[in-house]
Amino acid sequence: MLYFSPWKVVLILGVVLLGFFFSLPNFVPAENRYVDPANPDQTKGIWTILPSQTVNLGLDLRGGSHLVFEVDIEDVRQERLGDLAEEARVVLRNDPPIFTARPAVVGQQVVIRVTNPEDLGAAYERLRELNGPVTGANGGQSLDQRLSITQDDSDRTIRIAITEAEISSIRQRTVEQSIEVIRRRIDATGTTEPTITRQDEDRVLVQVPGESDPQRVIDLVGTTARMTFHMVDRSVQVGPDGQARTPPDVMILPSDDGYENFVAVKRRAVLSGENLASASQSFDQNGQPAVAFRFDTTGSQVFGEITSQNVGERFAIVLDGVVITAPRIRSPILGGSGIIEGSFTVQEASDLSTMLSAGALPAKLTPVEQRSITASMGQDAIEAGAEAILLGFALVIVFMVLAYGFMGVVSTTALLINVLLILGALSGLQATLTLPGIAGIILTIGMAVDANVLIFERIREEIRQGRKVINAIEIGYNRAFAAILDANVTTFIAAAVLFMMGAGPVRGFAVTLGIGIVTSVFTAFTFSRFVVAVWLRLRKPQSIGF
Amino acid sequence: MSFALVRFIPVQSNVPFIKGRWIAFIFSALLIVGSLGVFFAKGLNYGIDFRGGTMLEVRTEGPADLSAIRTTMSGLGLGDVQVQGVGTDRDLFIRVESLSLEQIRQIAPDLVTEDTSENGAQQIVRQYVETALVESFPGIELRGSSVISPKVSDELVVKGSMAVGIALILMLVYIWFRFEWQYSVGAVLALVHDVIATIGMFSLTGLEFNLSTIAAILTIVGYSMNDTVVVYDRVREEFRKYKTLEISQVLNMSINLTLSRTILTSGTTLVALVSLAIFGGHALQGFAFALIWGIVIGTYSSIFVAAPLLMLTGVKRTSEEDEAEARFADKR
Numbered sequence: 001m002l003y004f005s006p007w008k009v010v011l012i013l014g015v016v017l018l019g020f021f022f023s024l025p026n027f028v029p030a031e032n033r034y035v036d037p038a039n040p041d042q043t044k045g046i047w048t049i050l051p052s053q054t055v056n057l058g059l060d061l062r063g064g065s066h067l068v069f070e071v072d073i074e075d076v077r078q079e080r081l082g083d084l085a086e087e088a089r090v091v092l093r094n095d096p097p098i099f100t101a102r103p104a105v106v107g108q109q110v111v112i113r114v115t116n117p118e119d120l121g122a123a124y125e126r127l128r129e130l131n132g133p134v135t136g137a138n139g140g141q142s143l144d145q146r147l148s149i150t151q152d153d154s155d156r157t158i159r160i161a162i163t164e165a166e167i168s169s170i171r172q173r174t175v176e177q178s179i180e181v182i183r184r185r186i187d188a189t190g191t192t193e194p195t196i197t198r199q200d201e202d203r204v205l206v207q208v209p210g211e212s213d214p215q216r217v218i219d220l221v222g223t224t225a226r227m228t229f230h231m232v233d234r235s236v237q238v239g240p241d242g243q244a245r246t247p248p249d250v251m252i253l254p255s256d257d258g259y260e261n262f263v264a265v266k267r268r269a270v271l272s273g274e275n276l277a278s279a280s281q282s283f284d285q286n287g288q289p290a291v292a293f294r295f296d297t298t299g300s301q302v303f304g305e306i307t308s309q310n311v312g313e314r315f316a317i318v319l320d321g322v323v324i325t326a327p328r329i330r331s332p333i334l335g336g337s338g339i340i341e342g343s344f345t346v347q348e349a350s351d352l353s354t355m356l357s358a359g360a361l362p363a364k365l366t367p368v369e370q371r372s373i374t375a376s377m378g379q380d381a382i383e384a385g386a387e388a389i390l391l392g393f394a395l396v397i398v399f400m401v402l403a404y405g406f407m408g409v410v411s412t413t414a415l416l417i418n419v420l421l422i423l424g425a426l427s428g429l430q431a432t433l434t435l436p437g438i439a440g441i442i443l444t445i446g447m448a449v450d451a452n453v454l455i456f457e458r459i460r461e462e463i464r465q466g467r468k469v470i471n472a473i474e475i476g477y478n479r480a481f482a483a484i485l486d487a488n489v490t491t492f493i494a495a496a497v498l499f500m501m502g503a504g505p506v507r508g509f510a511v512t513l514g515i516g517i518v519t520s521v522f523t524a525f526t527f528s529r530f531v532v533a534v535w536l537r538l539r540k541p542q543s544i545g546f
Numbered sequence: 547m548s549f550a551l552v553r554f555i556p557v558q559s560n561v562p563f564i565k566g567r568w569i570a571f572i573f574s575a576l577l578i579v580g581s582l583g584v585f586f587a588k589g590l591n592y593g594i595d596f597r598g599g600t601m602l603e604v605r606t607e608g609p610a611d612l613s614a615i616r617t618t619m620s621g622l623g624l625g626d627v628q629v630q631g632v633g634t635d636r637d638l639f640i641r642v643e644s645l646s647l648e649q650i651r652q653i654a655p656d657l658v659t660e661d662t663s664e665n666g667a668q669q670i671v672r673q674y675v676e677t678a679l680v681e682s683f684p685g686i687e688l689r690g691s692s693v694i695s696p697k698v699s700d701e702l703v704v705k706g707s708m709a710v711g712i713a714l715i716l717m718l719v720y721i722w723f724r725f726e727w728q729y730s731v732g733a734v735l736a737l738v739h740d741v742i743a744t745i746g747m748f749s750l751t752g753l754e755f756n757l758s759t760i761a762a763i764l765t766i767v768g769y770s771m772n773d774t775v776v777v778y779d780r781v782r783e784e785f786r787k788y789k790t791l792e793i794s795q796v797l798n799m800s801i802n803l804t805l806s807r808t809i810l811t812s813g814t815t816l817v818a819l820v821s822l823a824i825f826g827g828h829a830l831q832g833f834a835f836a837l838i839w840g841i842v843i844g845t846y847s848s849i850f851v852a853a854p855l856l857m858l859t860g861v862k863r864t865s866e867e868d869e870a871e872a873r874f875a876d877k878r
Contacts, residue, residue, distance in 0.1 A: 068698070070665070070697075072663075075661075212690075214669075214672075214691065214693075215669075215673060218669060222666075364661065366663050366665055366666035366695075367666055367669050367693070367695075368665050368666070368695040368697055368698045369693070369694055369695065369698045370669065370672075370691070370692060370693040370694075371690075371691075371692040372690060372691050372692070373603075373689065373690040374687075374688075374689050374690065376689070377603065377689040377690050380827065381827055381829060384825055384826055384827030384830075385826060385827070385830070387825040388821050388822045388824070388825040388826040388827075388830075391821040391824070391825055392817065392818035392819075392821035392822060393818075395817040395818065395820075395821055396814045396817055396818055399810075399813060399814050399817055400814065403810055435829055435830065436758055436761060436830070436833065438826075438830070439822060439826065439830050439833055439834070442818050442819070442821065442822045442826070443765065443815070443818065443819065443822075443837065445818050446814050446815035446816070446817065446818030446819060447769070447772075447811065447814075447815050449810075449811065449814050450772070450807075450811040450814075453807050453810045453811050453814075454776065454807055457804070457806055457807040457810075460806075461803065479783075482779055483775065483776045483779040483780070486724055486775045486776075486779055487771075487772040487773075487775045487776050487779075488772070489720060490717055490720060490721075490768055490771035490772055490775055491765075491768035491769065491771070491772050492768075493713060493716045493717060493720060493768070494713050494717075494764045494765060494767050494768030494771075495764075495768065497709050497712050497713040497716065497764060498709060498713075498760075498761055498764050498765075500709075501705050501706075501708060501709035501712070502705075502709065502757070502760075502761065505757075505758075506757050506758060506760070506761045509758070509761050509765075510761070513765065
């Protein structure tokens with residue numbers, strides 16, 4: 001147990017050195033490591049060879065906003081059902097037409113009632129054309145059908161529902177598209193290093209370092225930004241409370257344009273945000289902030305036709321169900337570009353143009369969890385944590401040296417290496433250090449001596465039983481091994497469970513605790529054992545005074 | 547050669563732990579009954595992680611006038627609002643419970659639209675409180691905010707309880723695998739004892755019970771297990787060594803032999819945690835207190851509960867593996 005082969009010595013020292021190298025950047029200011037501290041790709045001088053990454057601080061230490069948004073799948077399902085009802089109506093009207101009541105969405109189904117009972121079978125066959133296999137994860141086809149279509153002879157109805165397999169495929173696509181859109185929107189604001197990832201089934205985690213006002217992120221990410229263009233219906237008189245007698249193809253929308261509270265518009269959108277090629281913040285002729293936009297080719301063509309045919313009429317630009325502006329068409333607009341005037345601030349106009357360029361979200365996103373902190377508060381936490389680490393470390397050193405003398409010095413040296421290894425592992429693996437993570441390091445400092453204590457106590461005991469020093473040390477290491485392993489595996493299990501089940505900051509605690517357990521067992525069995533072995537060889541002590 | 551300056555822990559102790567186990571059992575039983583009693587009577591002071599709502603951390607320009615802030619807050623019609631000073635006289639926490647959609651519609655009718663969900667609407671509460679604070683107390687600094695919707699807090703309750711449950715089951719399995727079932731039952735009973743006592747402490751003191759408390763409980767479980775395993779490992783070893791001694795004697799000897807280690811490790815851990823409690827800032831204070839309590843109770847339970855429990859679970863002198871080996875040897 002006390003003999004170390006040369007390659008083992010190299011390995012032990014190598015790991016220690018590696019930990020040292022990886023932790024080194026944390027002690028050197030960024031301007032000495034990078035040519036441009038804001039750009040961690042260009043390293044300077046010796047740092048091109050040495051690892052240059054520092055510990056990745058969590059948002060609770062560097063300041064920023066952590067938000068979890070939930071995708072409203074029920075909303076998407078309802079929309080899809082609405083489309084299905086329309087598609088069903090179209091196929092049933094094909095030649096020869098099958099007469100039915102208008103397909104209607106009832107709960108989570110489309111219900112179609114056939115007029116003549118003998119048409120039921122034919123209608124069922126016709127509607128099966130709408131079905132098909134679910135698109136699989138890689139664009140391939142799966143065995144599951146998208147729809148479940150059932151016919152009920154007793155009340156002459158056919159019911160169409162969306163299958164679970166299709167819903168889960170829709171969920172997958174919706175979340176992925178949402179992430180894409182959110183990334184484009186946030187990137188456009190110039191934020192550095194945002195994290196946008198899927199969480200659980202139907203959630204998106206958005207972390208924006210440096211932005212301590214969550215409302216900015218919520219406004220940017222939580223707005224669906226579905227823009228549509230509708231013709232205004234002049235024939236409908238809207239009361240001040242938004243009540244009006246409307247034909248089926250007209251709807252009343254609230255208005256935000258500053259002139260009127262409600263506008264009656266045609267249900268059918270003539271154009272949508274998908275036809276936009278670009279949007280940018282600009283100013284109108286009165287110097288008010290506005291959003292300039294340009295349509296793509298199809299959009300320009302349609303827009304040209306509509307404005308030519310409807311000179312003198314008004315059209316409404318609708319964003320997420322609210323009219324932003326409803327200008328009168330004075331002359332045909334053929335160039336395909338225009339300007340949205342509304343009662344915007346510059347910031348609002350800029351955010352809106354960002355969202356229009358990035359595209360609409362495929363579904364409504366609801367913020368369900370939010371944690372934000374300013375940078376100065378994070379800095380306070382770092383300082384408090386650093387103080388606690390230093391004091392805790394000092395106290396443990398005093399304690400160990402008082403209890404074990406020289407052996408205590410060995411184990412506190414091992415402890416120092418341990419902390420460097422944790423720091424190195426965090427930097428090298430680019431794991432995130434959170435505030436609870438700092439608590440994990442302090443706890444590790446307290447507990448890491450345990451392996452050494454177990455060994456030393458065992459050595460003491462063997463000496464008491466009259467063994468020679470060298471034998472006692474040898475046996476002490478051997479016998480303590482099983483207990484150390486078992487004891488640390490149990491703590492590691494707790495850390496692993498915490499890592500898997502825990503959320504956000506608490507995970508950071510599990511990370512440092514877990515790394516700390518591994519490094520403390522490693523240092524006890526390699527580094528401190530090696531030091532003790534060297535010491536034994538050099539001094540050949542006949543007794544140890546503990 | 548002498549190295550140690552002070553030897554403050556008795557090198558060889560011989561405390562009759564096993565003989566006095568009934569005292570410890572009665573004490574533990576009272577502790578458990580008391581903890582459960584307090585828990586059911588008083589409940590826990592759940593943080594927003596577990597009951598949803600809004601938490602703001604603000605810093606006032608001068609010394610904070612808590613009563614003025616409380617008056618302003620209670621005038622907002624938000625139900626139960628807690629205003630609490632932390633650390634310095636300028637820093638404080640404001641906690642608002644999660645409100646129903648109807649309540650939110652009443653305080654901010656223009657921000658609630660037709661498709662606002664109750665979960666998303668909690669953000670409106672935060673906006674509303676922040677605006678009110680900045681208007682009534684110009685110069686106030688908004689330093690942090692958290693909003694947990696009722697949906698997420700419900701999930702966190704389930705996840706948190708599951709985490710503790712899974713950890714206990716995994717430890718049970720691991721100890722079963724490494725030792726015998728008698729050990730495993732004893733160890734896990736001791737852990738349940740620690741968890742209940744910690745929950746009792748939180749209930750009694752009214753310390754905020756949140757996500758990091760779950761982390762603390764899992765750490766306590768890990769630490770207490772660590773202690774127990776060291777004692778059990780020794781018990782197993784001594785059983786093999788002394789085939790003729792009484793079980794109670796072997797147990798007592800094992801506890802005493804590992805006693806100085808138990809005390810030393812608890813000592814260094816406590817020393818580090820005390821430093822965390824003093825200097826770690828208010829955010830980590832509750833966490834540090836929970837751990838300090840847990841280390842004390844975990845150390846106690848390893849010595850006074852887990853080891854003596856082996857008398858009750860009927861631990862066998864030889865393990866099944868040893869017996870199998872013996873049978874194998876006989877055949878040869």
